[in-house]
Amino acid sequence: MGLEEAKALIKGWVCHEGAGRDRLLPLLHALQDEIGYIDDALVPAIAAALNLSRADVHGVLTFYHDYRRQPAGRHIVKLCRAESCQSRGGAAIEAAASARWGVAMGETRRDGQVTLEPVYCLGLCAIGPNALVDGRPVARIDAAALDRIAAEIAA
Ligand code: FES
Incomplete structure (x- = not known):
């Protein structure tokens, strides 16, 4: 979707759903659902449509990890960084996944095949370390599980 089309989407959404500070999160969700990410170039249009400052919009957009500011890869692997999974070896799994797929946490591999996110x-804390692979939960991540995920995302 081009920038002008995305701006038209914002205007249409605000006409239907209303403006104001409380509409910012729903609008960002709607944009990400529709476009897949929220381009920084849309921040002025979002701010104007909701009568907010650009700093307000930028602050919210960068605060929440779930908002993506660049296009995602074809596959999205999310690895849990919360306490229980970390105590079960999550950091080592993260390092192994990052090395195996050649992509740093929070980034998309150059070929666009996979995005690795926290x-x-x-x-699912009792059966960690855990992941979400294209929205599907995968528990007890270990080297064998990484092999299976790697086979899936290579397909
Ligand atoms: S800490 Fe990872 S699922 Fe709860």
């Missing part, structure tokens, strides 16, 4: 607790 997530903070999936509610």
Whole structure:
């Protein structure tokens, strides 16, 4: 979707859903659902549509990890960084996944095949370390599980 089309989407959404500070999170969710990410170039249009400052919009957009500011890869692997998964070896799994797929946490590999992102607790703490692979929870991540995930995302 081009920038002008995205701006039209913002205007249409605000006409339907209303403006104001309380509409910022729902609008950002709607944009990410529709476009896949929220381009920084849209911040002025979002701010104007909701009668907020650009700093307000930028602050919210950068505060929440779930808002993506660049296009994601074809596959999104989220690894849990919360306490329980970390105590079960989450950091080592993260390092192994990053090395294996050649992508740093929070980034998308150059070929666009995979995005590696942190997530903070999936509610499966007793069976961690855990991941979300394209929205599907995967528990007890170990080297074998990374092999299976690697096979999936290579497909
Ligand atoms: S800490 Fe990872 S699922 Fe809860």
